Amino acid sequence: MNKLNEHRGDILIVDDVPENLQLLFTMLTEQEYEVRRVLNGKQALNAVRVEPPDLILLDIKMPELDGYEVCRQLKADEKTQDIPVIFLSALNDTFDKVKAFEVGGVDYISKPFQLQEVIIRVENQLNLLRMQRELKTKNEELEAFGYRVSHDLRNHLTIINSITYLLNQKYGKTLNEVAQNYIESLEEESERMGEIIEDLWRLSESKSNYLDMVLDSFNLSSMVEKIVNKFKIKSGNKQKEFIIEPDIYVTGDQRLIKIALENLLDNANKFTAKIEQPRIEFGRLQKNDQNVYFVKDNGVGFEPKKAENLFTPFHRLHRKETFTGTGIGLATVKKIIERHGGNIWYDAGVNQGATFYFSLA
Template sequence: MNTNLNVNKPETILIIDDTPDNLNLLSGMLSNAQYKVHLAPSGKLALKFIESNLPDLILLDIMMPQMDGYAVCEQLKNSKKTQDIPVIFMSALDEILDKVKAFSVGGVDYITKPFEAQEVLVRVENQLHLKRLSKQLINQNILQERNRMAREIHDTLAQAFTGIIIHLGAAERMITTDAEQAVFHIKTVRELAKDGLAEARRSVEALRPKLLEEGDLSSALNRIVKQMSSQTETQIRFEVFGAAYPLASEVENNVLRIAQEALTNAFKYANANLINIELIYEATQLILKVKDNGQGFDPQSLCLSNGFGFLGMRERANRMGAKLTIESAIGQGTEITVWIQPF
């Protein structure tokens, strides 16, 4: 029976076992199921092989000389290169404590020897199926992020370049009849180009995960505030309340991007002289607040669903399962609040 559903490219399975009979039995079984199989008679040889040949899944015996399966799995999970490879333990040990230890060091499943061929095939396929789904989800998230960046770049740069084209056309028409007006249009083009370049740099900076790699969420936000403060006379206050705790990397990234977009909106559209940013760590939730004292707008207007970064902020909040509110009124500023369940 062929249980390998990924027929376009055979998935590779590494079997690590010091018993030749087990290697031969499992190799024949999985090869017949159209998987590509590699064999390793010891943990050390397996780790050496994996350095240049990453398998899609590993079947790992526990009781081996010199280096047992637990030690092999721990070493795999401690490396960024191999930590995502699913490991299924195989052992004659059937005590609960043995199984608990196998899962605690990073195993995803446990097969007790002697094993049934059909059970091995089903368990292998289940884990590979989960890995495929995970990869699809990652690819979908990458596509969504590309689409978001495309919308953001369009929103921020299209207006600048459209203005440049219009003013260059006007300058061309007036260059021989009204030199003063032509110079005015050329100066306007220069300002639009400078603004467009600044927006392009900001978009490129937003693509870099360095801010979070070099520190936590609050330090990343603080750096963004300092960078933006140096470009404007608007006063920005950033405060952190409560004891900070670690968040999932995707959550931190989404919170950071929402704060960036909210801050950018306040700079570009609010005409504010004061922006307050608060990061509030509570036991059951993290709260982000971005409030300005600018001109405000009608919350029922179309800008909440079309442009100005609001759509991107809502998409990020939805991705985290967070709640996002936007409160504003003409002449009374704008406040954006996000409630995030951290765990």
């Protein structure tokens, strides 16, 4: 898709008046654009499907499929929706500018055409497209970088942790109290650092499109059960009630969905830690004929009005001193749910617990 850098741009002109086509064709080929031309909407849709151009100049008034309709169809298809469309309108046509933008056009050019104007408008759109593509590549590079770095850091940290452990085991007793405290701080800090690195790694993993999803049908309830059991072991079986609806099957990428559930349940567990009778629930309900899954807790909750950026990385609603965390969990969950074509939303109140709902396509 990066062919834009190699040449000036591949433009498709669609107009049912051959003279118009010829005029634009000559103008643009002289400017060294690669130009294709077709005479009606149907041909246009075919040409785009065979080879998507970088830009389309689209006449509005055409028999059968008019320009608005062609544009609407292009925008409805994921494969063609990003191709910019500039509308061509004659002065005496009843041209509806608002409608042109509403159906997804990015600009319009009025007939009779003025050479300079056509070139400037075309070049504007192509520049925008170049920048968008560059941004996309940069983002992908950055994500791959995040993945790599957090992965490598994790390995090094594991080594530091092992050495600290050995140091303590073998020589701890021979050290004085001050030195022992140092080692203890070392252990605490590297454990915290490990958590942050783990979170970052998961976030970049959930985003990495180069890691293909593997779709399976599996028992979501058992997955929840296993995660919850780990909490139980960690907290030494402290009185916490878990209600898990059994045998809920879903289709999705198990590895990613596990990360999402771990984060949601980890939050539910964390934010009920200081509650009298903590209760965490997992289940399913139907909304508009769609399966919706939820993780519900009766913890400290939060003020929904302050939660607009809840799914943005590093955004937290509680102070670090009260509840530890980096603020990456929910950003990761959202990315994973979206990669499955689903949605995530919540219901919460201060001291009234929180419920996170999600769908999977």
